[in-house]
Amino acid sequence: MNKNKNGVWTSWNDNISSNYESLYKITSEQELQEIVKKSEKIRVFGNKQSSADIASGVATLVDMRTYNQVIHFNESAKTITVQSGIILGDLLEIIESKDWCIPCLPDINTITIGGALATGTHGTSGKLLSEYVINFRMVLADGAIKTITEKDNLINAVRVSLGALGVLSEITFQCEPLYTLHIKEGPEDDTLWLPKIKERLQNHDFLRILWLPHTDKGYVIIGDKIDSNTAIKEDLGPSYLKHRRTASKILYKYSHVFPWITAIANKLLYKGFFSTIKEHKGSLYQSTVTKSRGSTLELAEWTIGLDLFPQVFEELKTEINKWSNKSFIHIPMDIRFVYKDKSWLSYAYQKDIVTMGCVSRNAATADTYEAFKSIEKIFLKHGGKPHWAKRFKAKDKQLSLVYAKWEDFKLLRTKFDPTNKFMNPYLEKLFNIKR
Ligand SMILES: Cc1cc2nc3c(=O)[nH]c(=O)nc-3n(C[C@H](O)[C@H](O)[C@H](O)COP(=O)(O)OP(=O)(O)OC[C@H]3O[C@@H](n4cnc5c(N)ncnc54)[C@H](O)[C@@H]3O)c2cc1C
Incomplete structure (x- = not known):
């Protein structure tokens, strides 16, 4: 077991940092058991890629990697x-x-x-x-x-x-x-993709929409399972498409000072990077998961019942298109779909949901990014739930209204961890734990 003393823990995008007294690197379950047992306050962490302050902030930390x-x-x-x-x-x-x-x-x-x-x-x-x-x-x-x-x-x-x-x-x-997906991607007007969500979820194996705020367009990605030997007309678009994130970073550079720049940047990014049609095939992992990112970012994400989504979407769109509002939103807002489950703190507890991401490409200025506030206000009003790893302000009171099992989870947590060993300051506020 490797141990560091008295250092500073920093998240991947430098937005969260805190002091620790002991930081362990472990390789066995037995080591993990010993450290947990003897620690008064402890958090473990993975690759530090969460935007919420949930992975550190206490005396003892364990690097699980x-x-x-x-x-x-x-x-x-x-x-x-x-x-x-x-x-x-x-x-x-x-x-x-x-x-x-x-x-x-x-x-x-x-x-x-x-x-x-x-x-x-x-x-x-x-x-x-x-x-x-x-x-x-x-x-x-x-x-x-x-x-x-x-x-x-x-x-x-x-x-x-x-x-x-x-x-x-x-x-x-x-x-x-393992299966192979035949993926087709391309832009569509909001008036086209929005009413087709349910039909597409029924008829296709994969659906994701990268919504492009301030352009009235979404970039729709559809996948169908095919035999791996099926020939397709592969078209990955021009090679410059791979520079999208770098171009975004440059165009948004001063958007924290002049938020309206975002509306112009989005139109340029749409023309340059989201107006072509693509077609390809591969496994879910190989054909749909991003493998490298040139820069960091800051994220919020909210979820809402599938039936309520069109209404919430229209309300959000109207709000952010008002020039009096400073919530100009960087591209893209990632719209995805999760089917219902039984997990108490799942966003999809007992209902099919839509998730909507909100990205700030300038991680360092994320505190001034009005979009995070607007999306939270609108989704919370309609009973939406925030992604646990991402940026949100809601705490115990609001969460108890949107999670049917919130109080049950709190009770169970007190039984499992009566001394609040696994709580850091952020989680103490989230669960309303009085010191
Ligand atoms: C660029 C980017 C893209 C993302 N894409 C998606 C996405 O598509 N879908 C999505 O849902 N999320 C997405 N996320 C969020 C991401 O999945 C979460 O932030 C995830 O928790 C990060 O994993 P990590 O290893 O960095 O965990 P950390 O940030 O290090 O830790 C997260 C939390 O997990 C706890 N933890 C870690 N290991 C353990 C363990 N062994 N036992 C108990 N608790 C543990 C930590 O204490 C902490 O509370 C994305 C984030 C980024 C930055």
Whole structure:
């Protein structure tokens, strides 16, 4: 076990930092148990890619990224058991080499499995990543191990639990046979894509819309499962498309000073990078997940019931198009779809939902980005839920109104962690824990 003393922890985009007394790097479950048992206050972290202040801020920290081995495969059942610090991309390469897949993936491959599961990470046209887990081993506040399987009701509390019930140790995923997607992408007017959402979800295997604020357009990505040998007319568009994020960064450089620049920048970005049609094929991972990002960013994301989405979308659009409003929003707002589940703190608890991302390409000036405030106001008003890993201001009072199981989760948390060992200052406010 490796230990650092008295340092500063910093998130990937430098927006969050805090002092720590001890920072451990672990490689075994036993080490994790010992540290949890002896610590008064502890948080563990993965790749530090969350925008919410949930991964640090206490005396003892554990870097989970060195706890990253594959433990076991079951070839006939298509299951894989891994240590929770494994990076998602590494896990997916291993799974694909066996011709297996996880059928719903986020658009990032550098996060750890532990961080992804704890915060309700999701993709589109499927379920949260944590819904594909059939077995969790968790280190409890007293250092003991608890195994939670699909047979335990407790699994519905553990699947999305913010590291507040314990530390996820070994995770078993149920995989499915690998498949090939035929992807077609292209721009559409808002008046076209918005009314077609339900029909497209029924008729296609993959649907994602990159909404382009201030242009009246969405960039629609549709995928259908095909035989891997099916010939398609591959067209990846001009090679300069790969410079989209760099161009965005340059065009938005002064948008925190003059927010209206965003409306002009978006029109230019639409013309340059989102007006062509593309066609390609590949696995879900290879054809839809971004593998590298040239720069950091800051994120918020809100979710709302599928039926309410068109109304909320129109309200948001009207609000941000007002020139009196400073909420000019950077491209794109990522619109994705998650099917209902039973997990207490899932955004999709008992209903199909739409998720809508909101990005600031200038991470350093994110505090002045009015769009984060506007999206929160509108989604909360309609009963929307924020992504646990991203930027939002709502706390206990508002969350208790949108999560049917909020109070049950709080009660369970107090049983599992009576001394609030796993709470940092941000989570204490979130759960309204009085010191
Ligand atoms: C560019 C970018 C793209 C993204 N795309 C998506 C997306 O498509 N869909 C989506 O839903 N989200 C997305 N996210 C959010 C991302 O999935 C979460 O922020 C995720 O938590 C990051 O994982 P991490 O390893 O960096 O975790 P960290 O940020 O290090 O930790 C997150 C939380 O998990 C806890 N934690 C970490 N490991 C464990 C463990 N073993 N046991 C218990 N708790 C643990 C930490 O204490 C912390 O509270 C994106 C983020 C970025 C920056």
